[in-house]
Amino acid sequence: VSKWRELYQEIRTGIASGQIPAGTKLPSTRDLADERKLSRSTVITAVDQLTAEGFLESRPGSGTYVALGAGGPGKLSFSSPRRFASGGTTAPGARQEGGLIDFRSGQPDLSCFPWSRWEKAERQARLKYGSDLLRYAKPEGLPGLRAAIASYLGRVRGLSVDPERLLVCNGTTQAISLLADIFASVGVHTVWLEDPVTADIVEIFRGRGLGIHRAPVDDQGLMTTELEPGGAGGWAGHVCFVTPSHQFPTGAVLSLNRRVQLIENFQTEGAWLIEDDYDSEFRFDGPPLATLASLDPSRVVYIGTFSKTLAPGLRTAYIHLPESLVERGRQGKWRNDLHNVPLIQAALAEFLDRGYYDLHVRTMRKLYQRKRDLIRETFRDHIPGAVFTGDSAGLHGRVILGHGMVDQPFLDRCQKVGVRVYPVAAHAAEPSRGRQDFILGYGHLSFEEIIEGLGRLRRALEG
Amino acid sequence: VSKWRELYQEIRTGIASGQIPAGTKLPSTRDLADERKLSRSTVITAVDQLTAEGFLESRPGSGTYVALGAGGPGKLSFSSPRRFASGGTTAPGARQEGGLIDFRSGQPDLSCFPWSRWEKAERQARLKYGSDLLRYAKPEGLPGLRAAIASYLGRVRGLSVDPERLLVCNGTTQAISLLADIFASVGVHTVWLEDPVTADIVEIFRGRGLGIHRAPVDDQGLMTTELEPGGAGGWAGHVCFVTPSHQFPTGAVLSLNRRVQLIENFQTEGAWLIEDDYDSEFRFDGPPLATLASLDPSRVVYIGTFSKTLAPGLRTAYIHLPESLVERGRQGKWRNDLHNVPLIQAALAEFLDRGYYDLHVRTMRKLYQRKRDLIRETFRDHIPGAVFTGDSAGLHGRVILGHGMVDQPFLDRCQKVGVRVYPVAAHAAEPSRGRQDFILGYGHLSFEEIIEGLGRLRRALEG
Numbered sequence: 001v002s003k004w005r006e007l008y009q010e011i012r013t014g015i016a017s018g019q020i021p022a023g024t025k026l027p028s029t030r031d032l033a034d035e036r037k038l039s040r041s042t043v044i045t046a047v048d049q050l051t052a053e054g055f056l057e058s059r060p061g062s063g064t065y066v067a068l069g070a071g072g073p074g075k076l077s078f079s080s081p082r083r084f085a086s087g088g089t090t091a092p093g094a095r096q097e098g099g100l101i102d103f104r105s106g107q108p109d110l111s112c113f114p115w116s117r118w119e120k121a122e123r124q125a126r127l128k129y130g131s132d133l134l135r136y137a138k139p140e141g142l143p144g145l146r147a148a149i150a151s152y153l154g155r156v157r158g159l160s161v162d163p164e165r166l167l168v169c170n171g172t173t174q175a176i177s178l179l180a181d182i183f184a185s186v187g188v189h190t191v192w193l194e195d196p197v198t199a200d201i202v203e204i205f206r207g208r209g210l211g212i213h214r215a216p217v218d219d220q221g222l223m224t225t226e227l228e229p230g231g232a233g234g235w236a237g238h239v240c241f242v243t244p245s246h247q248f249p250t251g252a253v254l255s256l257n258r259r260v261q262l263i264e265n266f267q268t269e270g271a272w273l274i275e276d277d278y279d280s281e282f283r284f285d286g287p288p289l290a291t292l293a294s295l296d297p298s299r300v301v302y303i304g305t306f307s308k309t310l311a312p313g314l315r316t317a318y319i320h321l322p323e324s325l326v327e328r329g330r331q332g333k334w335r336n337d338l339h340n341v342p343l344i345q346a347a348l349a350e351f352l353d354r355g356y357y358d359l360h361v362r363t364m365r366k367l368y369q370r371k372r373d374l375i376r377e378t379f380r381d382h383i384p385g386a387v388f389t390g391d392s393a394g395l396h397g398r399v400i401l402g403h404g405m406v407d408q409p410f411l412d413r414c415q416k417v418g419v420r421v422y423p424v425a426a427h428a429a430e431p432s433r434g435r436q437d438f439i440l441g442y443g444h445l446s447f448e449e450i451i452e453g454l455g456r457l458r459r460a461l462e463g
Numbered sequence: 464v465s466k467w468r469e470l471y472q473e474i475r476t477g478i479a480s481g482q483i484p485a486g487t488k489l490p491s492t493r494d495l496a497d498e499r500k501l502s503r504s505t506v507i508t509a510v511d512q513l514t515a516e517g518f519l520e521s522r523p524g525s526g527t528y529v530a531l532g533a534g535g536p537g538k539l540s541f542s543s544p545r546r547f548a549s550g551g552t553t554a555p556g557a558r559q560e561g562g563l564i565d566f567r568s569g570q571p572d573l574s575c576f577p578w579s580r581w582e583k584a585e586r587q588a589r590l591k592y593g594s595d596l597l598r599y600a601k602p603e604g605l606p607g608l609r610a611a612i613a614s615y616l617g618r619v620r621g622l623s624v625d626p627e628r629l630l631v632c633n634g635t636t637q638a639i640s641l642l643a644d645i646f647a648s649v650g651v652h653t654v655w656l657e658d659p660v661t662a663d664i665v666e667i668f669r670g671r672g673l674g675i676h677r678a679p680v681d682d683q684g685l686m687t688t689e690l691e692p693g694g695a696g697g698w699a700g701h702v703c704f705v706t707p708s709h710q711f712p713t714g715a716v717l718s719l720n721r722r723v724q725l726i727e728n729f730q731t732e733g734a735w736l737i738e739d740d741y742d743s744e745f746r747f748d749g750p751p752l753a754t755l756a757s758l759d760p761s762r763v764v765y766i767g768t769f770s771k772t773l774a775p776g777l778r779t780a781y782i783h784l785p786e787s788l789v790e791r792g793r794q795g796k797w798r799n800d801l802h803n804v805p806l807i808q809a810a811l812a813e814f815l816d817r818g819y820y821d822l823h824v825r826t827m828r829k830l831y832q833r834k835r836d837l838i839r840e841t842f843r844d845h846i847p848g849a850v851f852t853g854d855s856a857g858l859h860g861r862v863i864l865g866h867g868m869v870d871q872p873f874l875d876r877c878q879k880v881g882v883r884v885y886p887v888a889a890h891a892a893e894p895s896r897g898r899q900d901f902i903l904g905y906g907h908l909s910f911e912e913i914i915e916g917l918g919r920l921r922r923a924l925e926g
Contacts, residue, residue: 110594131573134774170633174800181670204798207644311597313805335667337637341804342776 003038008046015055015066026056026064052286054256067256101453102420105249105396105441106279108308112364117356118347124354125346133342139333141168141318142345148352149318153304156281156358159294161320167329168340170315172278175303176201176241178332179274180208182325183239187270190230192240194222196249196427196434201241210239214429219389221247221254224261236270244292245280249427249439251390251398256289263295272322273300279308279394281361284369286392298322306348308395308443309361314344368395371442371450378454385461388440395443398424401436401461410460419456466501471509478518478529489519489527515749517719530719564916565883568712568859568904569742571771575827580819581810587817588809596805602796604631604781605808611815612781616767619744619821622757624783630792631803633778635741638766639664639704641795642737643671645788646702650733653693655703657685659712659890659897664704673702677892682852684710684717687724699733707755708743712890712902714853714861719752726758735785736763742771742857744824747832749855761785769811771858771906772824777807831858834905834913841917848924851903858906861887864899864924876926882919 014020026032029047033040047064050056057067126133140146146163153159169175183191191205195214206212215226222242229235240262244254254262266273275292293302305317321329333339351357372391379388379399391397399421404410406423414421422441424434442450477483489495492510496503510527513519520530589596603609609626616622632638646654654668658677669675678689685705692698703725707717717725729736738755756765768780784792796802814820835854842851842862854860862884867873869886877884885904887897905913 107598110597113594113597115589126578131576134573134576134776135570136775170800170804173798177799200798207798312599313597315800315802315804335636335663335670336640336799337633337778339778341633341778341807344804344806 004042004045004049007032007036007038007043008049011046011050012053012055015050020066022066024066026066028063048286053289054259099418100420101418101445101449101456103396103422103440103442103445103453104420105422105439105443106308106312107441107444108311108395109364109367109444110311111446112360112367113311114356114360117354117360118351121350121354121356122343122347124350125343128350129342129346133346135342137339137342139167139330139339140164141166141340142342142349145345145349145352146318148349149304152352152357153320156361157277157291157304159291159302159320160297165321165323165326167319167321167326167333168345169317169319169333170337170340171307171312172276172303172305172317173200173204174336175305175317175319176204176274176276178329178336179301179319180205180210181332181336182328183272184208184210185328186325187237188239188272189237190239192227192238194242194247195429196424197241198248199427202429205241216430216433217247217250217252219252221252221258222262224258224265227265229265233270235265235268238266239272239274240266241274241276242292243276243278244289245277245283246393247390248276248278249396249398249422249424250434250437251392251394251396253289253392259289259292259295263292263299266299267296268299271299274303275300276303278303278305281309282365282368282395283393284365284372284391293320298324301325309364310348310351310357314348316340316344316348368443371445371447372397374447374450375440375442375454378451383454383458383461396439396441399438399440401438404461405435406438407435413460413463414457417456417459419453419460421457467505467508467512470495470499470501470506471512474509474513475516475518478513483529485529487529489529491526511749516752562881563883564881564908564912564919566859566885566903566905566908566916567883568885568902568906569771569775570904570907571774571858572827572830572907573774574909575823575830576774577819577823580817580823581814584813584817584819585806585810587813588806591813592805592809596809598805600802600805602630602793602802603627604629604803605805605812608808608812608815609781611812612767615815615820616783619824620740620754622754622765622783623760628784628786628789630782630784630789630796631808632780632782632796633800633803634770634775635739635766635768635780636663636667637799638768638780638782639667639737639739641792641799642764642782643668643673644795644799645791646735647671647673648791649788650700651702651735652700653702655690655701657705657710658892659887660704661711662890665892668704679893679896680710680713680715682715684715684721685725687721687728690728692728696733698728698731701729702735702737703729704737704739705755706739706741708740708746708752709856710853711739711741712859712861712885712887713897713900714855714857714859716752716855722752722755722758726755726762729762730759731762734762737766738763739766741766741768744772745828745831745858746856747828747835747854756783761787764788772827773811773814773820777811779803779807779811831906834908834910835860837910837913838903838905838917841914846917846921846924859902859904862901862903867924868898869901870898873923876923877920880919880922882916882923884920 029040029043033043047056051058054067056064058064145168146166149166150161150163153161169178188210190211190213193202193212193214194217202212216223221244229238244259246253262273273292277291291302293300302320303317306314319329376388376391379386385402387400388397389400406425422439424437424439428434492503492506496506510519514521517530519527521527608631609629612629613624613626616624632641651673653674653676656665656675656677657680665675679686684707692701707722725736736755740754756763765783766780769777782792839851839854842849848865850863851860852863885902887900887902891897
């Protein structure tokens with residue numbers, strides 16, 4: 001454990017346990033460094049992370065304070081945080097057709113796929129397992145892959161993961177399908193969704209006969225005050241599906257206050273949270289916030305995916321299930337399609353074990369950050385009529401028009417100049433929401449395509 | 464088209480159209496050969512196939528006649544027949560553990576998997592498609608794979624298949640899951656199943672809220688006289704799931720009369736047949752019977768799989784859907800898990816296009832037939848207290864005890880001597896059915912294991 005992490009953990013535990021109350025002023029980083037015999041940069045790293053996670057807040061000209069609402073009730077065990085991700089089930093065929101530049105979201109840059117490392121991992125897996133890879137297998141996934149994922153989530157996302165509670169599945173869409181079945185079978189009747197949200201997700205839950213409620217999203221993510229249990233049973237029978245690390249599609253990061261509020265609401269027998277952590281590996285501005293799963297492992301179902309970090313074509317995601325749902329999860333997967341393809345599972349396990357995955361994610365994070373920065377700067381300096389936001393993580397951001405609507409005439413102008421963007425309103429249940437916003441996905445585009453695409457977009461914006 | 468096939472087709476069409484009425488005596492093969500200027504062996508091949516399919520029947524000492532009930536109504540278009548297969552979703556881990564010899568069903572011999580050809584197909588696919596294999600794709604499956612499957616089914620199974628109506632999915636289990644959803648969404652309320660049948664299939668349909676009815680199976684397969692539509696709506700809202708080529712688990716082949724009766728019953732708006740053709744590639748005794756799908760493409764959903772012919776670990780099966788269900792099939796797959804792994808799909812397409820698959824199936828058919836023959840002869844010559852039957856196709860047969868039950872004491876004796884067999888009664892809803900029967904799956908066992916296993920079985924039978 002690194003030194004900054006020890007300090008970070010100590011302060012975080014103090015805040016979470018209530019020992020360091022909200023509003024407490026932190027000593028200066030210089031004083032803290034002296035007191036602890038640490039370098040000042042170590043202290044700054046810890047404080048920056050705690051600030052990014054919402055445990056601390058910086059008041060300019062005054063100092064750093066423990067944030068209001070950051071202190072969880074004593075029963076919450078805050079384990080350490082980290083980054084991770086899945087979701088944004090987008091439509092097929094995201095290649096650039098003809099001259100069109102398509103800012104579709106959720107598409108990684110596959111020109112960087114490490115083919116030779118992947119094939120090395122495949123060869124190694126085939127040597128190791130031989131014709132076992134061709135047989136029927138268990139629904140939860142190969143033990144080797146589950147161990148590798150658990151280790152990765154511990155190492156990089158700070159999550160304490162039991163491989164026996166992991167369920168490997170064919171992408172986040174299947175994860176959600178299986179969860180819809182599981183929850184319908186344990187008496188859940190109501191699903192809370194963010195508004196806007198991916199349309200497919202609404203359909204999956206609705207298709208299982210579950211009632212759908214939607215709550216709005218603002219710049220701090222899901223507006224948790226808009227959630228209401230209704231009937232006499234309180235939150236029992238309610239599930240809330242949320243994308244805290246990088247809301248899809250607005251790009252907002254759920255604030256710590258709201259995370260704590262969500263956990264408090266749903267810390268009830270029969271109530272559940274689904275955390276879709278779909279692209280948080282690619283967090284550009286400071287360290288990521290703690291996962292909901294680390295705040296309350298007993299009520300949070302955590303979904304991660306390899307679709308954004310490695311390739312959607314691998315069709316591999318995973319669910320970390322609360323103990324009480326593990327058996328239902330395995331049965332559901334077995335009745336759905338038995339299990340994932342072992343050839344892919346074993347290669348992926350090798351790919352993780354050899355460190356290729358961590359390396360790839362680090363490389364890609366730098367690359368996507370450069371793309372993000374390019375877009376951010378282009379909007380700031382050259383497209384004054386619109387703001388680029390929701391871009392602190394992931395493979396997309398949100399553009400808010402200063403005036404005008406993302407309506408059909410605007411989309412027609414975009415098409416005419418050869419650029420495609422995606423209205424946020426198409427994901428919203430409430431028609432008034434997000435009508436000035438569109439989604440700008442850039443993961444798959446080259447720098448040249450981004451520059452050309454933004455030039456065209458500016459022409460479309462100018463009418 | 465081969466010469467015997469032309470003659471076969473002509474006689475078959477004549478019978479199906481009613482031009483050659485039931486009971487008609489056929490000329491001798493010698494006379495037919497003279498009349499048509501064909502070799503006698505060509506004529507014999509055609510007549511044998513028509514006999515195997517139930518269109519003709521041989522009356523010893525008298526000659527060959529058009530079978531009673533073989534003449535379909537004029538509206539049925541009999542296209543040409545063939546072999547094919549999916550299903551028998553068995554439990555994980557069918558390897559021989561320790562000294563145990565496990566006669567589990569539905570396990571192909573993976574020691575014969577053509578790794579070098581498979582990897583050649585993989586390399587070719589990667590050269591051809593590159594990083595397209597890593598992207599999100601369409602739910603119905605890669606066009607190249609669907610074209611290759613359609614061509615294969617036409618070539619080997621005589622089915623006229625439209626690639627646009629094929630849906631590639633993760634094995635037969637997912638095919639059935641998707642069909643359960645589709646049928647529930649088009650107003651189906653009742654599913655007819657064979658009794659016995661794989662338990663998972665019952666659960667999948669039941670899990671979608673469909674009413675389950677079961678009809679018994681005898682040596683000619685599903686007893687179609689036991690099906691009854693009940694209410695006033697006739698067969699509308701009813702689906703019948705059937706394994707005509709090789710009933711699972713009894714091994715019976717559905718007779719032509721019953722096929723025709725099924726088609727007649729279900730040739731109604733809102734009624735459907737599901738034909739799970741799971742291991743008919745491996746037909747040992749004469750050519751296979753025509754598929755239901757070739758009898759009435761508009762009401763039959765046809766499921767085939769690569770799990771038995773190539774490897775379960777590829778998790779690849781397909782559904783040939785009636786035109787009216789194609790769009791629902793694609794939507795269902797998309798909402799379930801988007802699509803199958805393109806890396807596997809593309810390699811499989813290459814494997815088919817290069818002729819590797821046909822070659823592998825032919826090789827494996829010969830191998831399995833030798834295993835089947837060994838078991839058949841061993842029972843005949845060395846195990847007088849039991850009969851081996853239901854073995855005309857596939858990777859398993861059924862053993863019927865002459866006296867005694869397949870009860871716990873018997874299974875305990877089996878375990879004691881180190882052999883495992885599977886009671887048919889475990890698959891039956893009606894407890895009285897199949898209590899003297901067990902399933903003997905041999906695909907995955909070596910000749911030595913079969914000999915040793917049958918020796919142990921004899922000891923268990925002797926008490």
